[in-house]
Amino acid sequence: MKRCWLVKTEPSSYSWEQFNTDGKVDWTGVRNFQARNHLREMQKGDEVLFYHSVVGKEVVGIATVSKTAFPDPTVDESVKGDWVCVELRPKKALKRGVTLAEIKADAALKEMLLVRHSRLSVIPLAKAEFDRILELAGN
DNA sequence: GCCAACGTTGGC
DNA sequence: GCCAACGTTGGC
Numbered sequence: 001m002k003r004c005w006l007v008k009t010e011p012s013s014y015s016w017e018q019f020n021t022d023g024k025v026d027w028t029g030v031r032n033f034q035a036r037n038h039l040r041e042m043q044k045g046d047e048v049l050f051y052h053s054v055v056g057k058e059v060v061g062i063a064t065v066s067k068t069a070f071p072d073p074t075v076d077e078s079v080k081g082d083w084v085c086v087e088l089r090p091k092k093a094l095k096r097g098v099t100l101a102e103i104k105a106d107a108a109l110k111e112m113l114l115v116r117h118s119r120l121s122v123i124p125l126a127k128a129e130f131d132r133i134l135e136l137a138g139n
Numbered sequence: 140g141c142c143a144a145c146g147t148t149g150g151c
Numbered sequence: 152g153c154c155a156a157c158g159t160t161g162g163c
Binding site for chain 3: 118
C-alpha cells in the first residue's frame, strides 16, 4: 500500500532548490533507529513531503521514492550499525510553502509527528494529513 | 544565541 | 541494567 512521508533537511545543508538542480538524491546520513525504520518501509512511488527545518520551517515540495532502502554508502568503519538510505526525486513544488506555524494552528495537523516529535527526521504521515497540507499549499 | 527535548555513551 | 553526562537537533 502506498504511504506518505515527510523528510526534514536544513536548507543550508541540502535545500529543495539543490534537490531540483540535482534531479535526484540519495537520502543518506540518517543515524536514528526510528528514522531508519521508516526509510526501510518506504515503497517505490511513495510520496514524500520535503520540509526545511531551522531556516524557513516550512514544507516546500513533494518528492517521490525512486529507489527503496539500500545500504547507506556514507557509512564507513567508524560508524556502527546497519544504516540505509533511499533515492528520492523531486515531483512538484508546492505553490506556497506551508509553515510549521500553520501546521500547529491547524486542527487536522497539530497531532502530526512533526509537531509532537520534532527531532525525528523521517516521519510517516496519514493520508489525510498529506492531503491537508497540499490543500493549504493550494496544490 | 539560547535552551528544551531527546538519543547515546560510559561508569558503576 | 541504571542513570548521569554529554552531544545534537531544531524551535524560539
